[in-house]
Amino acid sequence: AQTVTQSQPEMSVQEAETVTLSCTYDTSESDYYLFWYKQPPSRQMILVIRQEAYKQQNATENRFSVNFQKAAKSFSLKISDSQLGDAAMYFCAYREEGTYKYIFGTGTRLKVLA
Amino acid sequence: DVKVTQSSRYLVKRTGEKVFLECVQDMDHENMFWYRQDPGLGLRLIYFSYDVKMKEKGDIPEGYSVSREKKERFSLILESASTNQTSMYLCASRQGTSQPQHFGDGTRLSIL
Numbered sequence: 234a235q236t237v238t239q240s241q242p243e244m245s246v247q248e249a250e251t252v253t254l255s256c257t258y259d260t261s262e263s264d265y266y267l268f269w270y271k272q273p274p275s276r277q278m279i280l281v282i283r284q285e286a287y288k289q290q291n292a293t294e295n296r297f298s299v300n301f302q303k304a305a306k307s308f309s310l311k312i313s314d315s316q317l318g319d320a321a322m323y324f325c326a327y328r329e330e331g332t333y334k335y336i337f338g339t340g341t342r343l344k345v346l347a
Numbered sequence: 348d349v350k351v352t353q354s355s356r357y358l359v360k361r362t363g364e365k366v367f368l369e370c371v372q373d374m375d376h377e378n379m380f381w382y383r384q385d386p387g388l389g390l391r392l393i394y395f396s397y398d399v400k401m402k403e404k405g406d407i408p409e410g411y412s413v414s415r416e417k418k419e420r421f422s423l424i425l426e427s428a429s430t431n432q433t434s435m436y437l438c439a440s441r442q443g444t445s446q447p448q449h450f451g452d453g454t455r456l457s458i459l
Contacts, residue, residue, distance in 0.1 A: 237389075242387075268447070275452070276435075276452050276453045277450055277451070277452045277453070278437065278439075278450035279450070280447045280448070283447060324389060324390065326390075330444075331444060332444070333378060333380075333395050333397065333403075333444065334392060334395070334405070335390075335392070335448070337389040337390040337391075338389055339387055339388060339389040340389055
């Protein structure tokens with residue numbers, strides 16, 4: 234069965250600094266998607282970034298980028314120039330191609346220090 | 348923008364009550380989901396609906412049922428609420444397998 238592991242329950246970063254959140258997953262499939270979701274204290278979960286497994290190029294969305302290592306089954310999120318509004322719970326998620334089911338990690342709470 | 352609306356932000360019910368959690372989306376999405384979120388466990392799928400009146404069990408369906416009579420509305424039903432169903436419940440919708448999920452604000456349910 235597929236699993237998603239986020240080994241850092243909590244992280245802190247100084248405003249304007251860079252932080253990397255870790256995610257590893259386990260699957261025997263070759264076609265899948267990986268996601269990072271952000272859940273601010275107001276609670277609505279929003280998609281931060283998405284990576285298709287068949288794409289070798291790492292996805293980037295403004296200050297957010299991923300380091301996708303398919304062979305190592307690793308999918309880390311890098312946040313550059315951290316802002317106070319980045320403070321949230323971040324969830325890594327996996328979905329196999331053609332299926333509806335998402336597997337979520339347990340989340341990493343990110344604190345941004347002024 | 349996609350809007351997913353959950354009927355209550357906070358709800359308090361008693362053990363044994365039948366509880367309804369409502370979710371409405373305004374983008375004609377085919378797929379809708381109910382998740383339960385607990386600290387240290389992440390999000391776990393309770394039920395999924397891929398079309399009107401169609402549903403599939405997720406990872407933790409026991410004690411829950413769902414209803415989807417109209418495309419825009421997906422209801423989660425706790426048949427006989429128990430204290431171990433105290434949790435945050437999140438609804439999500441999406442249009443097709445290649446599209447991302449859009450989440451509601453969540454309902455924090457307490458069963459006393």
